[in-house]
Amino acid sequence: MADHPHPDLVLDLSLGHLAGPQRDALADHLSGCLACRAELDELSAAVESTLAAVPRTEPPPGFAASVLDRLDPPVHAIAPRGPEQGRPEQGRPERQRPRVPAWVGMAAAAVLGLGVGTVGTLALGEGLGGAPGTEVPAAGGGQRPGEPDPTQPLPATGATLTTEDGTAVGTVSRSYGEAGPMLVVEITGGEPGRTYLCRLRMADGAAEDVGRWNLSPERPNSWVVVDPGAEVVELVSDSGNVWSSAIL
Amino acid sequence: MPRLPRADRAADAALLAGMAVGDPQAASAFVHRFQGAVFGLALSITRDPGLAEDVSQEAMVKAWRAAGTYDVRRASVLTWLLTITRNTAIDAVRSRRPVPTGEEFLDQLLEDTSRAPDLAESAVHRLETERAIAHLQRLSPEQARAVVLAVIGGCTAAEVSARERIPLGTAKTRIRDGLRRLRTAYAAGELGVDHG
Numbered sequence: 001m002a003d004h005p006h007p008d009l010v011l012d013l014s015l016g017h018l019a020g021p022q023r024d025a026l027a028d029h030l031s032g033c034l035a036c037r038a039e040l041d042e043l044s045a046a047v048e049s050t051l052a053a054v055p056r057t058e059p060p061p062g063f064a065a066s067v068l069d070r071l072d073p074p075v076h077a078i079a080p081r082g083p084e085q086g087r088p089e090q091g092r093p094e095r096q097r098p099r100v101p102a103w104v105g106m107a108a109a110a111v112l113g114l115g116v117g118t119v120g121t122l123a124l125g126e127g128l129g130g131a132p133g134t135e136v137p138a139a140g141g142g143q144r145p146g147e148p149d150p151t152q153p154l155p156a157t158g159a160t161l162t163t164e165d166g167t168a169v170g171t172v173s174r175s176y177g178e179a180g181p182m183l184v185v186e187i188t189g190g191e192p193g194r195t196y197l198c199r200l201r202m203a204d205g206a207a208e209d210v211g212r213w214n215l216s217p218e219r220p221n222s223w224v225v226v227d228p229g230a231e232v233v234e235l236v237s238d239s240g241n242v243w244s245s246a247i248l
Numbered sequence: 249m250p251r252l253p254r255a256d257r258a259a260d261a262a263l264l265a266g267m268a269v270g271d272p273q274a275a276s277a278f279v280h281r282f283q284g285a286v287f288g289l290a291l292s293i294t295r296d297p298g299l300a301e302d303v304s305q306e307a308m309v310k311a312w313r314a315a316g317t318y319d320v321r322r323a324s325v326l327t328w329l330l331t332i333t334r335n336t337a338i339d340a341v342r343s344r345r346p347v348p349t350g351e352e353f354l355d356q357l358l359e360d361t362s363r364a365p366d367l368a369e370s371a372v373h374r375l376e377t378e379r380a381i382a383h384l385q386r387l388s389p390e391q392a393r394a395v396v397l398a399v400i401g402g403c404t405a406a407e408v409s410a411r412e413r414i415p416l417g418t419a420k421t422r423i424r425d426g427l428r429r430l431r432t433a434y435a436a437g438e439l440g441v442d443h444g
Contacts, residue, residue, distance in 0.1 A: 008405070011424050016338040017404050046427035048323065049434050050399045051330035052373075053380035055360035056284035057291050059301060064279040067308045071267075071275065173273055184266060184273055222277065224262045 004036055005029055014043035159246040161187065161235065170221075172233045172246040181227035183248075187235075192217035196243055200230035259372070260325035261318065268315035279308060285326060285373075286333045293337035293402030295353050303340050307333040326376055338402055354401055354411065361396045383430050391426035398423045 009026050012018040018026065030037050161170035169189030174181060185198065198211045210225045234245045263281065266274020286307055290300035310332050318328055361381060384392045390412075397403040397411065409419035 007424070008420055011420060011427075012405070014427070015398055015404070015423075016335060016402075019342065042431045043424070043427045045434070046431040047334075047399050048327050048331050049430060050380055050384065050395060050427075051289065051334060052285075052324075052326055052376045053361045053384060053396070054285055054289040054292060054330065054400050055357065057288035059283050059287035059304060060297070063283055063287070063301065063304065064276065067279050067283075067305050068272075068275055070305060070309050071270075071312055171273070173271065184271055186273060186277075222259070222263070222274075224266065 004033065007039070010036060010039050011043060014040055014047055159233075159248050161185075161233070161244045161246040163189075163244045164242075169244050170246075172248060174227065174248065181229070183225050183227045183230065183233065185223045185225065185233065187215065187221040190215045190221075190243070195238060196235040197237075198223070198225065199234040199236055200225075200228060201232040201234065202229055203231045261320045264311070264315050264318060264325055267312055275312075281373075282308075282326065282329055285330060289330055289333045289400065290337045292353075292357055292400050293334065294341055299340060299344070300337075303337045304333065307336045310336065324372075324376055326373055334399075334402070341402060351411070354397060354403075357401055358393055358396055361400060362392070383433055386433065387426050387429055391422050391429070394419060394422035395426040395430070399427075 005026055009018060009022065013023065013026055030040060159172050160168050161172060162168055167189065170185065170187035173184045173186075183200075190196075192215050195212060195214045197209055198213060200208045200210055202208070208228060208230075211223065213221070213223060215221050230248060232245055232247050235243045237243045260281070263274050263278040267278045283304070287300060287304045290303040290307070291297060294300045294303060307329070311329050314332070318325065322328075323331075361384065384395065387395065393412065394408050397408045398405065403411070405420045405423060406416055408414075408423065409416040412419060414422075
Protein backbone atom coordinates (compact mmCIF):
# COMPACT_ATOMS: atom_id res chain seq x y z
CA MET A 1 0.00 0.00 0.00
CA ALA A 2 1.36 3.40 -0.97
CA ASP A 3 1.68 6.43 1.27
CA HIS A 4 2.32 4.82 4.61
CA PRO A 5 1.70 7.18 7.50
CA HIS A 6 4.67 8.63 9.28
CA PRO A 7 6.04 6.08 11.78
CA ASP A 8 5.64 8.65 14.54
CA LEU A 9 1.88 8.40 14.17
CA VAL A 10 1.97 4.64 14.72
CA LEU A 11 4.10 5.20 17.81
CA ASP A 12 1.68 7.83 19.11
CA LEU A 13 -1.23 5.47 18.55
CA SER A 14 0.50 2.63 20.40
CA LEU A 15 0.99 4.98 23.34
CA GLY A 16 -2.63 6.13 23.25
CA HIS A 17 -1.80 9.68 22.31
CA LEU A 18 -3.49 9.89 18.95
CA ALA A 19 -7.06 11.17 18.80
CA GLY A 20 -9.63 12.65 16.50
CA PRO A 21 -9.28 12.72 12.73
CA GLN A 22 -5.64 11.63 12.82
CA ARG A 23 -6.57 8.47 14.68
CA ASP A 24 -9.47 7.78 12.35
CA ALA A 25 -7.30 8.23 9.27
CA LEU A 26 -4.63 5.96 10.66
CA ALA A 27 -7.21 3.34 11.60
CA ASP A 28 -8.42 3.34 8.00
CA HIS A 29 -4.89 2.78 6.78
CA LEU A 30 -4.19 0.05 9.30
CA SER A 31 -7.23 -1.91 8.23
CA GLY A 32 -5.58 -2.52 4.87
CA CYS A 33 -1.86 -2.42 5.59
CA LEU A 34 -0.34 -5.48 7.17
CA ALA A 35 3.09 -3.89 7.56
CA CYS A 36 1.84 -0.93 9.56
CA ARG A 37 -0.50 -3.18 11.50
CA ALA A 38 2.43 -5.40 12.45
CA GLU A 39 4.40 -2.34 13.58
CA LEU A 40 1.50 -1.21 15.75
CA ASP A 41 1.02 -4.68 17.21
CA GLU A 42 4.71 -4.92 18.05
CA LEU A 43 4.81 -1.57 19.81
CA SER A 44 1.50 -2.15 21.61
CA ALA A 45 2.65 -5.54 22.87
CA ALA A 46 5.81 -3.97 24.27
CA VAL A 47 3.76 -1.28 25.99
CA GLU A 48 1.52 -3.91 27.60
CA SER A 49 4.43 -6.05 28.69
CA THR A 50 6.04 -3.11 30.46
CA LEU A 51 3.02 -2.16 32.55
CA ALA A 52 3.71 -4.72 35.26
CA ALA A 53 6.74 -2.66 36.28
CA VAL A 54 4.47 0.05 37.68
CA PRO A 55 5.23 0.96 41.31
CA ARG A 56 2.38 -0.10 43.56
CA THR A 57 0.55 2.56 45.52
CA GLU A 58 -2.17 1.85 48.02
CA PRO A 59 -5.35 3.76 47.21
CA PRO A 60 -7.22 5.84 49.80
CA PRO A 61 -9.24 4.04 52.50
CA GLY A 62 -12.60 2.88 51.28
CA PHE A 63 -11.45 2.36 47.71
CA ALA A 64 -12.42 -1.30 47.50
CA ALA A 65 -15.80 -0.71 49.08
CA SER A 66 -16.50 2.06 46.57
CA VAL A 67 -15.60 -0.21 43.67
CA LEU A 68 -17.75 -3.05 44.95
CA ASP A 69 -20.66 -0.65 45.39
CA ARG A 70 -20.34 0.44 41.77
CA LEU A 71 -20.76 -3.06 40.42
CA ASP A 72 -24.28 -3.69 39.20
CA PRO A 73 -25.69 -5.17 41.32
CA PRO A 74 -23.32 -4.31 44.17
CA VAL A 75 -21.65 -7.54 45.09
CA HIS A 76 -22.17 -6.80 48.79
CA ALA A 77 -25.88 -7.22 48.24
CA ILE A 78 -25.90 -10.60 46.53
CA ALA A 79 -27.65 -13.35 48.41
CA PRO A 80 -24.93 -15.57 49.70
CA ARG A 81 -26.58 -18.94 49.57
CA GLY A 82 -28.24 -21.22 47.11
CA PRO A 83 -27.20 -22.57 43.72
CA GLU A 84 -28.78 -19.61 41.94
CA GLN A 85 -26.30 -17.21 43.44
CA GLY A 86 -24.68 -15.10 40.79
CA ARG A 87 -27.47 -15.53 38.29
CA PRO A 88 -29.47 -12.46 37.32
CA GLU A 89 -32.29 -11.85 39.70
CA GLN A 90 -35.79 -12.34 38.40
CA GLY A 91 -36.93 -9.25 36.59
CA ARG A 92 -33.43 -7.87 36.10
CA PRO A 93 -32.54 -7.60 32.44
CA GLU A 94 -29.79 -9.98 31.39
CA ARG A 95 -27.83 -7.16 29.72
CA GLN A 96 -27.15 -5.57 33.09
CA ARG A 97 -24.98 -8.50 33.99
CA PRO A 98 -21.52 -8.86 32.57
CA ARG A 99 -21.27 -11.52 29.95
CA VAL A 100 -20.21 -14.73 31.65
CA PRO A 101 -16.85 -15.45 30.12
CA ALA A 102 -16.28 -18.62 28.19
CA TRP A 103 -13.13 -19.25 30.18
CA VAL A 104 -14.98 -19.45 33.47
CA GLY A 105 -15.05 -23.19 33.26
CA MET A 106 -11.41 -23.33 32.26
CA ALA A 107 -10.38 -21.02 35.05
CA ALA A 108 -12.33 -23.06 37.51
CA ALA A 109 -10.81 -26.24 36.18
CA ALA A 110 -7.34 -24.81 36.50
CA VAL A 111 -7.70 -24.55 40.24
CA LEU A 112 -9.37 -27.87 40.76
CA GLY A 113 -6.32 -29.80 41.79
CA LEU A 114 -5.90 -33.55 41.63
CA GLY A 115 -8.70 -35.98 41.15
CA VAL A 116 -11.09 -33.42 39.81
CA GLY A 117 -12.68 -35.72 37.32
CA THR A 118 -13.03 -35.85 33.59
CA VAL A 119 -14.68 -32.50 32.94
CA GLY A 120 -12.13 -30.40 34.75
CA THR A 121 -9.19 -32.35 33.44
CA LEU A 122 -10.31 -32.04 29.85
CA ALA A 123 -10.97 -28.34 30.13
CA LEU A 124 -7.54 -27.80 31.60
CA GLY A 125 -5.79 -29.80 28.95
CA GLU A 126 -7.55 -28.19 26.02
CA GLY A 127 -7.63 -24.64 27.18
CA LEU A 128 -4.53 -24.10 29.24
CA GLY A 129 -2.04 -26.49 27.80
CA GLY A 130 -1.71 -28.60 30.89
CA ALA A 131 -1.18 -27.72 34.50
CA PRO A 132 0.34 -29.22 37.58
CA GLY A 133 -1.75 -31.67 39.48
CA THR A 134 -1.73 -29.50 42.55
CA GLU A 135 -2.44 -25.90 41.74
CA VAL A 136 -0.89 -22.89 43.42
CA PRO A 137 -3.82 -21.37 45.25
CA ALA A 138 -5.05 -17.87 44.73
CA ALA A 139 -3.77 -15.43 47.31
CA GLY A 140 -5.21 -12.27 48.77
CA GLY A 141 -3.91 -8.73 48.44
CA GLY A 142 -3.38 -5.96 50.95
CA GLN A 143 -5.94 -4.52 53.28
CA ARG A 144 -6.92 -0.93 53.83
CA PRO A 145 -8.08 0.45 57.16
CA GLY A 146 -11.83 0.43 57.32
CA GLU A 147 -12.19 -2.06 54.52
CA PRO A 148 -13.07 -5.73 54.72
CA ASP A 149 -10.13 -7.94 55.52
CA PRO A 150 -9.64 -10.14 52.46
CA THR A 151 -8.11 -12.79 54.68
CA GLN A 152 -11.36 -13.10 56.59
CA PRO A 153 -14.72 -14.24 55.28
CA LEU A 154 -17.19 -11.50 54.54
CA PRO A 155 -20.16 -11.38 56.88
CA ALA A 156 -23.00 -13.71 55.99
CA THR A 157 -21.34 -15.01 52.83
CA GLY A 158 -20.89 -18.72 52.60
CA ALA A 159 -20.66 -21.50 55.11
CA THR A 160 -17.84 -21.49 57.63
CA LEU A 161 -15.19 -24.17 57.48
CA THR A 162 -14.56 -25.26 61.05
CA THR A 163 -12.25 -27.74 62.66
CA GLU A 164 -13.40 -30.30 65.21
CA ASP A 165 -12.71 -27.89 68.08
CA GLY A 166 -14.85 -25.21 66.42
CA THR A 167 -12.05 -23.05 65.05
CA ALA A 168 -13.07 -21.19 61.90
CA VAL A 169 -10.47 -21.77 59.19
CA GLY A 170 -12.26 -20.55 56.08
CA THR A 171 -15.47 -20.43 54.13
CA VAL A 172 -17.24 -22.20 51.32
CA SER A 173 -19.55 -20.15 49.08
CA ARG A 174 -21.79 -21.20 46.26
CA SER A 175 -21.23 -19.46 42.94
CA TYR A 176 -22.19 -20.00 39.34
CA GLY A 177 -20.41 -20.00 35.98
CA GLU A 178 -20.79 -21.43 32.50
CA ALA A 179 -19.57 -24.73 33.86
CA GLY A 180 -22.61 -24.67 36.13
CA PRO A 181 -22.80 -24.34 39.89
CA MET A 182 -19.43 -23.86 41.55
CA LEU A 183 -18.07 -23.73 45.05
CA VAL A 184 -15.52 -21.12 46.11
CA VAL A 185 -13.40 -22.51 48.92
CA GLU A 186 -11.32 -19.99 50.83
CA ILE A 187 -8.99 -21.13 53.59
CA THR A 188 -7.66 -18.53 55.98
CA GLY A 189 -6.29 -20.87 58.62
CA GLY A 190 -4.18 -23.97 58.65
CA GLU A 191 -0.47 -24.53 58.52
CA PRO A 192 1.31 -23.60 55.29
CA GLY A 193 2.69 -26.62 53.52
CA ARG A 194 -0.04 -28.96 54.74
CA THR A 195 -1.93 -30.87 52.07
CA TYR A 196 -5.64 -31.62 52.25
CA LEU A 197 -8.00 -33.62 50.13
CA CYS A 198 -11.25 -31.80 49.36
CA ARG A 199 -14.18 -34.19 49.63
CA LEU A 200 -17.75 -33.27 48.78
CA ARG A 201 -20.60 -35.17 50.39
CA MET A 202 -23.98 -35.23 48.72
CA ALA A 203 -27.41 -35.53 50.30
CA ASP A 204 -27.61 -39.24 49.42
CA GLY A 205 -24.39 -39.91 51.29
CA ALA A 206 -22.25 -40.24 48.19
CA ALA A 207 -18.79 -38.71 48.39
CA GLU A 208 -16.66 -37.18 45.65
CA ASP A 209 -13.02 -36.16 45.96
CA VAL A 210 -12.42 -33.05 43.87
CA GLY A 211 -8.89 -31.97 44.61
CA ARG A 212 -5.80 -32.25 46.76
CA TRP A 213 -4.49 -28.87 47.81
CA ASN A 214 -1.35 -27.62 49.40
CA LEU A 215 -1.72 -24.59 51.68
CA SER A 216 0.34 -21.59 50.64
CA PRO A 217 1.64 -19.11 53.24
CA GLU A 218 -0.13 -16.38 51.28
CA ARG A 219 -3.70 -15.99 52.48
CA PRO A 220 -6.41 -16.63 51.74
CA ASN A 221 -5.89 -19.88 49.86
CA SER A 222 -8.70 -19.91 47.31
CA TRP A 223 -10.02 -22.60 45.02
CA VAL A 224 -13.02 -22.97 42.77
CA VAL A 225 -14.57 -26.37 42.17
CA VAL A 226 -17.53 -27.58 40.19
CA ASP A 227 -20.44 -28.18 42.54
CA PRO A 228 -22.24 -31.47 41.92
CA GLY A 229 -24.79 -30.56 44.57
CA ALA A 230 -22.72 -30.96 47.70
CA GLU A 231 -24.25 -30.68 51.13
CA VAL A 232 -21.02 -30.88 53.06
CA VAL A 233 -17.44 -29.95 52.18
CA GLU A 234 -14.68 -31.75 54.04
CA LEU A 235 -10.95 -31.17 54.00
CA VAL A 236 -9.21 -34.42 54.82
CA SER A 237 -5.62 -34.59 56.04
CA ASP A 238 -3.06 -37.06 54.76
CA SER A 239 -3.74 -39.22 57.81
CA GLY A 240 -7.33 -39.63 56.66
CA ASN A 241 -8.88 -37.52 59.40
CA VAL A 242 -11.28 -34.71 58.60
CA TRP A 243 -9.39 -31.50 59.41
CA SER A 244 -12.30 -29.15 58.80
CA SER A 245 -15.76 -29.19 57.29
CA ALA A 246 -18.55 -26.86 56.21
CA ILE A 247 -22.24 -27.62 56.00
CA LEU A 248 -23.76 -25.82 53.01
CA MET B 249 14.17 -16.42 36.27
CA PRO B 250 11.17 -18.73 36.78
CA ARG B 251 8.69 -18.99 33.99
CA LEU B 252 5.08 -17.92 34.31
CA PRO B 253 2.89 -20.82 33.25
CA ARG B 254 -0.68 -20.29 32.25
CA ALA B 255 -1.82 -22.33 35.17
CA ASP B 256 -0.59 -19.59 37.50
CA ARG B 257 -2.54 -17.01 35.55
CA ALA B 258 -5.64 -19.07 36.08
CA ALA B 259 -5.78 -18.31 39.77
CA ASP B 260 -6.22 -14.62 38.96
CA ALA B 261 -8.57 -15.57 36.16
CA ALA B 262 -10.70 -17.58 38.56
CA LEU B 263 -11.15 -14.52 40.74
CA LEU B 264 -12.09 -12.45 37.70
CA ALA B 265 -14.57 -15.14 36.73
CA GLY B 266 -16.01 -15.15 40.21
CA MET B 267 -16.36 -11.37 40.17
CA ALA B 268 -18.03 -11.51 36.77
CA VAL B 269 -20.74 -13.82 38.07
CA GLY B 270 -21.31 -11.70 41.15
CA ASP B 271 -19.46 -13.71 43.75
CA PRO B 272 -18.83 -11.26 46.61
CA GLN B 273 -15.73 -12.95 47.98
CA ALA B 274 -14.14 -13.26 44.58
CA ALA B 275 -14.91 -9.62 43.80
CA SER B 276 -13.49 -8.43 47.10
CA ALA B 277 -10.37 -10.53 46.70
CA PHE B 278 -9.92 -9.37 43.10
CA VAL B 279 -10.13 -5.68 44.01
CA HIS B 280 -7.79 -6.04 46.97
CA ARG B 281 -5.31 -8.05 44.97
CA PHE B 282 -4.98 -5.56 42.12
CA GLN B 283 -5.80 -2.21 43.68
CA GLY B 284 -2.19 -1.29 44.42
CA ALA B 285 -1.06 -1.79 40.84
CA VAL B 286 -4.16 -0.14 39.36
CA PHE B 287 -4.00 2.91 41.60
CA GLY B 288 -0.24 3.11 41.17
CA LEU B 289 -0.53 3.27 37.39
CA ALA B 290 -3.44 5.72 37.49
CA LEU B 291 -1.45 7.97 39.81
CA SER B 292 1.68 7.72 37.67
CA ILE B 293 -0.24 8.94 34.64
CA THR B 294 -2.58 11.52 36.18
CA ARG B 295 -0.30 12.72 39.00
CA ASP B 296 -3.51 13.72 40.75
CA PRO B 297 -4.67 11.48 43.64
CA GLY B 298 -8.32 12.42 43.28
CA LEU B 299 -8.39 11.81 39.56
CA ALA B 300 -6.34 8.65 40.01
CA GLU B 301 -8.95 7.26 42.38
CA ASP B 302 -11.72 8.00 39.90
CA VAL B 303 -9.71 6.39 37.11
CA SER B 304 -8.94 3.34 39.24
CA GLN B 305 -12.56 2.80 40.15
CA GLU B 306 -13.59 3.18 36.53
CA ALA B 307 -10.94 0.71 35.42
CA MET B 308 -12.15 -1.89 37.93
CA VAL B 309 -15.75 -1.47 36.76
CA LYS B 310 -14.66 -1.70 33.12
CA ALA B 311 -12.81 -4.91 33.94
CA TRP B 312 -15.91 -6.35 35.52
CA ARG B 313 -17.99 -5.44 32.46
CA ALA B 314 -15.37 -6.73 30.03
CA ALA B 315 -14.51 -9.93 31.87
CA GLY B 316 -15.87 -11.94 28.96
CA THR B 317 -13.23 -10.53 26.62
CA TYR B 318 -10.31 -11.65 28.76
CA ASP B 319 -8.25 -14.39 27.14
CA VAL B 320 -6.01 -16.28 29.53
CA ARG B 321 -3.87 -17.43 26.60
CA ARG B 322 -2.99 -13.91 25.51
CA ALA B 323 -1.99 -12.08 28.64
CA SER B 324 -2.03 -12.23 32.39
CA VAL B 325 -4.92 -10.67 34.26
CA LEU B 326 -2.47 -8.11 35.66
CA THR B 327 -1.39 -6.99 32.19
CA TRP B 328 -4.97 -7.00 30.92
CA LEU B 329 -6.22 -4.94 33.84
CA LEU B 330 -3.32 -2.48 33.67
CA THR B 331 -3.96 -1.97 29.96
CA ILE B 332 -7.55 -1.03 30.77
CA THR B 333 -6.28 1.27 33.51
CA ARG B 334 -3.74 2.95 31.25
CA ASN B 335 -6.28 3.62 28.52
CA THR B 336 -8.73 5.01 31.05
CA ALA B 337 -6.09 7.25 32.60
CA ILE B 338 -4.85 8.53 29.24
CA ASP B 339 -8.42 9.41 28.26
CA ALA B 340 -8.98 11.18 31.58
CA VAL B 341 -5.76 13.15 31.28
CA ARG B 342 -6.46 14.07 27.66
CA SER B 343 -9.70 15.74 28.70
CA ARG B 344 -7.92 17.60 31.49
CA ARG B 345 -4.70 18.77 29.88
CA PRO B 346 -2.44 20.23 31.02
CA VAL B 347 -1.57 17.85 33.84
CA PRO B 348 0.91 18.83 36.52
CA THR B 349 4.46 18.41 35.31
CA GLY B 350 5.29 16.55 38.48
CA GLU B 351 9.05 16.61 38.09
CA GLU B 352 9.66 15.15 41.52
CA PHE B 353 6.96 12.58 40.95
CA LEU B 354 8.50 11.49 37.66
CA ASP B 355 11.91 11.34 39.30
CA GLN B 356 10.47 8.97 41.89
CA LEU B 357 8.77 6.95 39.18
CA LEU B 358 12.03 6.48 37.32
CA GLU B 359 13.75 5.45 40.52
CA ASP B 360 11.03 3.02 41.55
CA THR B 361 10.97 1.27 38.18
CA SER B 362 14.72 0.81 38.12
CA ARG B 363 14.92 -1.67 40.96
CA ALA B 364 13.16 -4.82 42.02
CA PRO B 365 10.14 -4.07 44.19
CA ASP B 366 9.26 -5.56 47.55
CA LEU B 367 5.69 -6.42 46.78
CA ALA B 368 3.15 -7.74 49.23
CA GLU B 369 1.56 -9.58 46.36
CA SER B 370 1.29 -13.11 45.13
CA ALA B 371 4.36 -14.85 43.82
CA VAL B 372 3.12 -14.76 40.25
CA HIS B 373 2.69 -10.97 40.38
CA ARG B 374 6.15 -10.55 41.83
CA LEU B 375 7.62 -12.65 39.04
CA GLU B 376 5.76 -10.74 36.37
CA THR B 377 6.86 -7.42 37.82
CA GLU B 378 10.47 -8.49 38.28
CA ARG B 379 10.52 -9.73 34.70
CA ALA B 380 9.24 -6.41 33.35
CA ILE B 381 11.83 -4.49 35.36
CA ALA B 382 14.58 -6.87 34.29
CA HIS B 383 13.72 -6.24 30.65
CA LEU B 384 13.82 -2.49 31.23
CA GLN B 385 17.23 -2.84 32.84
CA ARG B 386 18.52 -4.44 29.66
CA LEU B 387 17.86 -1.26 27.73
CA SER B 388 20.26 1.63 27.74
CA PRO B 389 19.51 3.99 30.64
CA GLU B 390 18.33 6.65 28.20
CA GLN B 391 15.98 4.27 26.42
CA ALA B 392 14.66 2.87 29.68
CA ARG B 393 13.90 6.33 31.03
CA ALA B 394 12.09 7.29 27.85
CA VAL B 395 10.04 4.08 27.84
CA VAL B 396 9.10 4.38 31.51
CA LEU B 397 8.06 8.00 31.12
CA ALA B 398 6.00 7.20 28.03
CA VAL B 399 4.42 3.93 29.13
CA ILE B 400 4.07 4.16 32.90
CA GLY B 401 4.20 7.95 33.23
CA GLY B 402 1.79 8.39 30.32
CA CYS B 403 3.96 11.15 28.87
CA THR B 404 3.74 12.14 25.23
CA ALA B 405 6.93 12.16 23.20
CA ALA B 406 6.91 15.94 23.46
CA GLU B 407 6.73 15.71 27.24
CA VAL B 408 9.57 13.22 27.31
CA SER B 409 11.54 15.57 25.10
CA ALA B 410 10.94 18.51 27.41
CA ARG B 411 11.69 16.59 30.58
CA GLU B 412 14.82 14.93 29.29
CA ARG B 413 15.92 18.10 27.50
CA ILE B 414 16.42 16.30 24.22
CA PRO B 415 15.08 17.03 20.73
CA LEU B 416 11.62 15.67 19.98
CA GLY B 417 12.99 13.38 17.30
CA THR B 418 15.47 11.90 19.76
CA ALA B 419 12.74 11.28 22.29
CA LYS B 420 10.64 9.44 19.73
CA THR B 421 13.59 7.38 18.61
CA ARG B 422 14.43 6.37 22.17
CA ILE B 423 10.85 5.35 22.89
CA ARG B 424 10.39 3.47 19.63
CA ASP B 425 13.73 1.69 19.72
CA GLY B 426 13.26 0.84 23.37
CA LEU B 427 9.86 -0.67 22.74
CA ARG B 428 11.16 -2.64 19.77
CA ARG B 429 14.00 -4.04 21.83
CA LEU B 430 11.59 -4.99 24.58
CA ARG B 431 9.31 -6.71 22.12
CA THR B 432 12.18 -8.62 20.60
CA ALA B 433 13.31 -9.75 24.03
CA TYR B 434 9.83 -10.90 25.02
CA ALA B 435 9.27 -12.66 21.70
CA ALA B 436 12.57 -14.47 22.07
CA GLY B 437 11.51 -15.74 25.44
CA GLU B 438 14.36 -14.09 27.26
CA LEU B 439 14.03 -14.06 31.04
CA GLY B 440 11.60 -16.91 30.97
CA VAL B 441 8.55 -15.52 29.25
CA ASP B 442 6.06 -18.32 28.75
CA HIS B 443 3.70 -17.88 25.87
CA GLY B 444 2.75 -21.50 25.82
